[in-house]
Amino acid sequence: MQSIDAPAMRRLNKVSVLRCIRSHGPISRIEIAHRTGLNKATVSSLVDELMAEALVEEVGVGQSRGGRKPVLVAFRAAAGYGIGIDVQITHLTATLCDLAGHVVSERTHPLRGRPLDGPGLVDAISDAVSGMQAEAPPSPRGVLGVGVGLPGMVDVRSGWVYQLPNVPVRDWPLGPVLSSRIGLPVWVDNDANCGAGAEIRLRGQVRHLVYIHAGVGVGAGIVIDGALYRGRRGIAGEWGHVPIIERGVPCNCGGYGCWEQYASERALARYLAESGAMEEVPVEWEQMQDFVTDVVRRAEAGAPAERRALTLLGHYLGLGLAGIVNALDPDVILLGGRLRLAYRHLLPEIRAVMRHRVMGPDKLVPIELGHELAVAIGAAALATQEDVLLSGSAEAEQVPRSTEEDEDKDGGTRDATP
Numbered sequence: 001m002q003s004i005d006a007p008a009m010r011r012l013n014k015v016s017v018l019r020c021i022r023s024h025g026p027i028s029r030i031e032i033a034h035r036t037g038l039n040k041a042t043v044s045s046l047v048d049e050l051m052a053e054a055l056v057e058e059v060g061v062g063q064s065r066g067g068r069k070p071v072l073v074a075f076r077a078a079a080g081y082g083i084g085i086d087v088q089i090t091h092l093t094a095t096l097c098d099l100a101g102h103v104v105s106e107r108t109h110p111l112r113g114r115p116l117d118g119p120g121l122v123d124a125i126s127d128a129v130s131g132m133q134a135e136a137p138p139s140p141r142g143v144l145g146v147g148v149g150l151p152g153m154v155d156v157r158s159g160w161v162y163q164l165p166n167v168p169v170r171d172w173p174l175g176p177v178l179s180s181r182i183g184l185p186v187w188v189d190n191d192a193n194c195g196a197g198a199e200i201r202l203r204g205q206v207r208h209l210v211y212i213h214a215g216v217g218v219g220a221g222i223v224i225d226g227a228l229y230r231g232r233r234g235i236a237g238e239w240g241h242v243p244i245i246e247r248g249v250p251c252n253c254g255g256y257g258c259w260e261q262y263a264s265e266r267a268l269a270r271y272l273a274e275s276g277a278m279e280e281v282p283v284e285w286e287q288m289q290d291f292v293t294d295v296v297r298r299a300e301a302g303a304p305a306e307r308r309a310l311t312l313l314g315h316y317l318g319l320g321l322a323g324i325v326n327a328l329d330p331d332v333i334l335l336g337g338r339l340r341l342a343y344r345h346l347l348p349e350i351r352a353v354m355r356h357r358v359m360g361p362d363k364l365v366p367i368e369l370g371h372e373l374a375v376a377i378g379a380a381a382l383a384t385q386e387d388v389l390l391s392g393s394a395e396a397e398q399v400p401r402s403t404e405e406d407e408d409k410d411g412g413t414r415d416a417t418p
């Protein structure tokens with residue numbers, strides 16, 4: 001067992017005090033000591049430091065348990081901000097969130113007309129970040145950094161993009177390039193992981209959760225026992241590329257019959273093309289921002305092809321989700337991405353399939369709507385984690401370090417490896 005030096009121990013204690021105040025504040029110093037297991041003198045001195053760093057403040061007095069009424073301290077959510085960027089194939093969504101994850105501002109930018117390669121993505125994200133920076137209210141810590149959720153396989157530790165299957169970006173150091181462009185620290189993660197991180201925070205008590213990000217492609221963010229599961233190489237959750245039909249439709253990943261070819265916007269377009277309701281499956285997805293909304297509107301007006309297409313989509317979504325439930329037994333599955341816009345139309349068929357295909361007595365695992373901005377909120381949370389807040393000035397680190405020493409990282413960067 002490696003020994004831990006005093007400054008490192010103090011830093012860990014400080015993270016745990018900050019996390020306690022963030023989760024349970026307003027809270028007294030005594031109660032912090034009780035919850036963290038630290039002695040009161042240590043807590044008091046760490047709270048003083050956190051107050052000097054503008055991260056916590058005294059907000060009044062609490063109930064007395066005999067003796068003096070205790071002074072309560074609370075987290076200063078408006079002490080700084082994080083910017084979250086959700087990059088999709090058709091558009092990107094930018095949010096400005098305070099340190100508690102509340103959305104202060106959000107904007108969607110179509111990617112139409114922009115080159116969707118590495119430099120094009122950096123340009124688009126930089127523009128969105130400038131817009132959000134201009135909207136940040138004055139605060140002691142300012143904008144701390146930018147988190148980017150991407151639709152594909154990335155290395156969270158270096159900001160390296162391995163592959164975005166539906167965007168021609170591969171083996172590209174997006175994090176470092178973006179960081180040097182905008183002059184802020186940048187964190188990069190998979191979009192579904194960001195969504196799962198945001199949902200686990202929003203839902204508090206849930207321990208096992210799967211966030212499905214279903215748009216042009218499909219990915220999953222998996223939370224097991226409260227921790228994001230990343231797998232050996234950090235790319236777990238590519239559930240869209242689980243084969244469900246052996247000689248099925250060719251996929252951008254190079255395989256055939258992947259789930260996302262049957263349970264995505266692309267699949268919805270193919271079902272419509274097969275029934276003649278659409279001329280062909282579009283390749284230019286950046287032109288199709290309102291595709292799902294349009295299909296839902298026509299289905300609600302009674303169009304048979306659109307209704308059939310949504311039923312088929314629900315069927316294949318249900319098949320894949322039944323597999324996820326059988327494999328992971330989660331408390332809840334959340335549907336995010338643009339298919340969430342068709343949730344009401346997809347759910348009956350999803351449920352019908354799951355009733356047949358889910359094993360065990362409880363076949364009705366809740367399938368709920370994910371938060372509309374989950375990916376962007378989860379991305380912003382990467383820039384406002386406790387260890388970032390305590391790392392001092394924003395220019396301290398351009399790229400996140402290894403996260404191995406942090407046993408609990410909110411916002412979707414927690415490693416599940418023991």
Ligand SMILES: [Zn+2]
Nearest residue numbers: 241251253258
């Ligand atoms: Zn595939």
